[in-house]
Amino acid sequence: MEQPALIPHLFRTEFRKITAVLCKAFGIENIAVAEDIAGETFLSALEVWPYKGIPENPVAWLYLVAKNKTRNYLLRNQHFAEKIAPQMKAAATDSEQLDINLSEKNITDSQLQMLFAICHPAIPVEAQIGLALRILCGFGIPEIATAFLTNKEVINKRLFRAKEKLREEKIPIEFPAPTEINQRLDAVLTTLYLLFNEGYYSESQDAVLREDLCLEAMRLTYLLIEYEATNQPEVNALFALMCFHASRFEARKSDNGEIILYHDQDETRWNQELIGRGAWFLHRASEGQRLSRYHLEAAIAYWSTQKNDTPEKWEQVLQLYNRLLQVAYSPIAALNRTYALAKVHGAAIAITEAEKLKLENNHFYFALLGELYSSTNPNKAREHFQRAYQLAITDTDKRTMQRKIDVL
Template identity: 40%
Template sequence: QLVDHLFRHEAGKMIAVLTRIFGIHNLELVEDTVQETFLKALQVWKYRPVPDNPSAWLMQVARNQTIDLIRRQQKLSGISEELATRLRSDTEHTIEEFFLDTEIADSQLRMIFTCCHPSLNPEDQVALTLKTVSGFGVTEIARALVSTETTIQKRIYRAREYIKKHSIRFEIPIGTALQDRLETVYTVLYLLFNEGYNSVKADELIRHDLCAEAMRLCKLLSEHRIGAHPTTYALLSLMCFQVSRFDSRIGEDNTIILLQKQDRSKWDRDLIHVGYHYLNQSSDGDYLSVYHIESAIAAEHCLSPDFASTNWKSLLYLYDRLLERKPIPIVRLNRSVLLAQMGDLTAAIDAILDIEDIGDLLRHHYIYSAVLGDLYGRAGNLAEARRLLDMAYHLTTSLAEKKLLREKLDALPQ
């Protein structure tokens, strides 16, 4: 169990450092070296006490294996250009420099930027990031993203082949290229967090491990000079606000607890305080990202002592600003819910029906049928409410969502 825990938390760091040493073209060699390091830990720790600092022990073993591999190399093609440039007669001292804490963090960021290359499609970026940066196994990734292992393996293979074929550099971009790539990194971290926050897994609405990993990577980015950016802080604050409500979102019997019924005393006030800290840091500069607005929306909910005290007018203003920058159906749907909370059910229903391609959305995404059905029920159109809620019930795979929808259906007057 200890080795499994360490693999999750240390493998990504080790892969990043070794990739920086051996080059992205030797990723398989890197992963084999990491596997050998953990196998050695399993063998040694069976018969000897676990060291006081097992993470440092693992890094030391990886470092020693790296030195041995380089000394056995007959060709410089087996190492990265960076190492070839820095390598002199003192191999051991040169390798040691790559394992300094600051260099490990730098290597992890290089790996994140490599995995989030804008030429890769988003699905491949997420899968490759989870596998290479976060130490997730293929089975775990498939389970987390509700896909098959074969599909995930294909995504990872496709991404790696593209990186090799196009000689994608293992580096943090500079200049205008940095800002473009940062946007891609934000998108991947946002997608990763959202999958954890509202998982499509049948038996697990919240994937705490995915949310924690997204926050870890975002915090790592915020602590480096290239990522100490207002948008990074805004995204990190959004994550803090959302995670602060985890304990109140799900009941003991895996039942969804809607916002209006949540016990706000269970909200993590310390984490909310951290969220405000990062939101304040994000206010520097003159650029307003979608993450700033989404974080402000989440902060507005955290400010309210109870559901009835929510400042709906302020939220509507924020959603209008968000819609200007992010004119997608889910934002329009959330805005319509606000209209309903403000007492205008007709406007809320019309706003949903005005969403472009709403027919396709109703047929394929349960959330649209669920929200529209709920609004029709509150407006007294029981037949349409029953039809739409039943449609949503059959569209979702989440057991918790099904239970909530069944309760809504049963609560409709006959």
């Protein structure tokens, strides 16, 4: 990977790891210190690498710099010298004094423990998710705002209040007690769900597919499966959903990075191993009594891995969407349902249902209406595609809409 792309990529994958380990070492009340040291580590890379070249092992270089900056901070700062450093020394061997443990195991444990600490009942659920996306996933404020369909100012205030609450409560960074895990697992799963979706398709940056975020979400979800107390049916269902979506990574984008729509994808490029793995975890998810949104979305995603366009398939998908809207209603799920409705009952009924949603600021809404009108009213279809073009954020989405307009 070339230098201009490498540092942003590493920031995505390593900033959250360094921050999680430092938060665990310093305590959750010192989140800002952890973020500052992690940020300064990447600033050093920006200053050094253009002149001295990319190190042979860039990740190891970043970890070494993070350790050195941590030691320097501890030596400079009186508060840390008196309160934090002795705790770190007690947990380290003689050769590791004033050091941070950036081993793979400690990174993994720190991330999961930090995730549960952030998802504490003292913090509002939306703030829990936003804080986790910021600290553990390296999301920018605009990306979090997009995920929540709100603006940057709201997110900044929400995160500030959440950090203040974490400091006030002095919440330990550790796995919760068995009696607390279930009530805090929902927010953790929502965070991982949003992380995967941000990777699978991002509107806040001009990128079609960010596989590193998707794979990170899958890795963290699988860690929950491996941890006995969190190996719950809904965790397995979420992992199944991720596997089904990830199975179409290669088929979903062209060589120049543009989205290939579902009906145009080459199914021979779908990853059958991932599809099979998803089916296995979805079967495991059926062992419980609770039907979650992840069970239903995973089942819908399973049908998307079956390319045959049969009435039976779309009837199943429509019924799953009907149940999903009962369990966890969202305007986007309702919008997606109208496509299945068109397949089962025709475009006219689907158009009526879609127009009731009035998602006037969503380009997918107008893109779908364009598709539904294409066969009966090309002029109306063109109007909707043009509106979708105007609302589209990424260049790839604009090009897709322009091709739709050109065909009419």
